[in-house]
Amino acid sequence: MSESTHANTPRWRRLPGERPRQILDAALEVFGERGLAAARLEDIARSAGVSKGTIYLYFPNKEALFCEMIREIPSRHIAVVESMIPENATAREQLREYLRNSWDYVRTPSFEILYRLILSELHHFPDLYEQFIEEVPMRSMRILAAIVSRGIDSGEFRDIDPIAAGRMLHSLLFVHGVWAAKRARIPFMRDLSDNQVLDQLVDFCLHAIGQAPAPSASHVHT
Amino acid sequence: MSESTHANTPRWRRLPGERPRQILDAALEVFGERGLAAARLEDIARSAGVSKGTIYLYFPNKEALFCEMIREIPSRHIAVVESMIPENATAREQLREYLRNSWDYVRTPSFEILYRLILSELHHFPDLYEQFIEEVPMRSMRILAAIVSRGIDSGEFRDIDPIAAGRMLHSLLFVHGVWAAKRARIPFMRDLSDNQVLDQLVDFCLHAIGQAPAPSASHVHT
DNA sequence: GGAGTAACTTACTACGGGGTCAGTAATCGT
């Protein structure tokens, strides 16, 4: 009665199709908590509900697991955000929408973890690093630059370098995303709702690039 | 001739006054390269020109060395930047000056290293984390907010939440500093000089908070 | 149902590096 050698509940199940994702999710959690070097594969295994050996059936080693995790996740999200830009709308409206959708992405729990890891560890993997730069921030900036560019042509925005503007907007989104995750511990954002922060972002950005005389600036002391 | 037991060149010298700084500098280099967990104390020792045992004469363990390193460096710089704000000047001019000086700080080699480490490792040391938040970003934002606030009163800037504006400006400085360090590997900044980037920053910020009608925004479809 | 196979586990090895401590070399005092 105590033993269950042939009983209906097996000690574990064969799930070769689902293991990689389970392991990658667990890896995100543990690497995010301790970093690449300090993370223990045994912890990842436990969190994934498998044993350490199983990880080596799907990934050649710790570093490869880490890289695979980094590679897989962010580009998916970017593509989603990208696809949500309304086609027929003013540049202003497109920008607003892109910021709003990016803001949603940027507040997901995995965003903060992933970008912390990328910032701190990815320079050890130059090719992955370059790929990432190209696929995420560059892509995001180019989209923003394109919207800005259209807005300049239509007269909605002032004559600003679109690339520079894209860089600025991306920077603001990025940092605020990272901060939003640890908001509770950061005094200057504790009392604001997510939507209030987004409103501040949009307001700031639209004023920065919006069509405006900005009169007394140019002849102050040149 | 080959031995030098009592010769004029001792194998090492006693420098109890200078060791801590030497070790901290070496620590910045090695921790910056490999992170807290992966850094080897032997490497730090070698880089500082001492043996591993010596480190333990001045620091109780690896973590304490790391924390001491974090604690010591950034607040110095902030104080310097802070002290350079011109007293009798327009808010616009103060802001310009503060951005310029922060930009100089933010491009120092140690900035990028330090903030990468802070972002990735400091959440393991909650009290140090809180102290840092208070002494660096908060302080910087408050200074910026104060300048913005004065500018609103004087009519130079539009009616914007000064805290929010301070947060935005700080974000932009921060990210651009981190990027400036790895500029060579980041396409969208390779062709710009440091001063050009600074100009773009100042331009963007001043337009964002500058007094301006920003006319067609409010009645577009509300 | 039972042989065969693929999926998974567990026990093990190897080793790198944090931390220690007994000894050694420089410096100071007299």
Add this chain to the structure above:
DNA sequence: ACGATTACTGACCCCGTAGTAAGTTACTCC
């Protein structure tokens, strides 16, 4: 000049964990 003192060294211990391989269990298909 020669102990006494303090700064520093380097060999050592030992633990934690990446990676491995032999053994075990679940599933498949005849």
